[in-house]
Amino acid sequence: MVRVCCRQARIPILKECLVEAVTLERTLTELDHVRLLNLLRRAARGDGSPAQRRSIENMLDASALVPSREVRSDVVTMYSQVQLQDVQTCQRTTLTLCYPADAEPAMGFVSVLSPVGSALLGLRVGSMARWSTPTGDQRAAEILAILFQPESSGDYEM
Numbered sequence: 001m002v003r004v005c006c007r008q009a010r011i012p013i014l015k016e017c018l019v020e021a022v023t024l025e026r027t028l029t030e031l032d033h034v035r036l037l038n039l040l041r042r043a044a045r046g047d048g049s050p051a052q053r054r055s056i057e058n059m060l061d062a063s064a065l066v067p068s069r070e071v072r073s074d075v076v077t078m079y080s081q082v083q084l085q086d087v088q089t090c091q092r093t094t095l096t097l098c099y100p101a102d103a104e105p106a107m108g109f110v111s112v113l114s115p116v117g118s119a120l121l122g123l124r125v126g127s128m129a130r131w132s133t134p135t136g137d138q139r140a141a142e143i144l145a146i147l148f149q150p151e152s153s154g155d156y157e158m
Contacts, residue, residue: 026062027066027075029067029077029151031157035078036056052115053113069156075124075146076124077149079158082095083146084129084144098111098112125143126142128142
């Protein structure tokens, strides 16, 4: 079952929400969606970037939602380890998408609230992740593989 998260102000008619589900680029587990909304609410009280928060909120609003047990194995979920290839340099990188408290970029653990982290969440293998660096440069990388996804290994609560 796929559900779409829509704000009433943006998409007031259920029919439009259902039609939009066909064209959505991202899929999130219901658990990841709830946890990220809570994380954004807490971050709104801090010093985080309002523009980055809005970007993530928009991504959450425009994502298909599925139960953790039904997410496809080729979808990037929280704590997925992904292999990327930079489109400009062809350099391959392995990253693990995590929550801010677990982020260690030098070790390959990137926060979902970072530009690259939010660009990856919910995309599928073969998709192109696009983001802006803190200096304003545009970056893009293809998702080559998911090396680990918690849900595929039977962990539906990670």
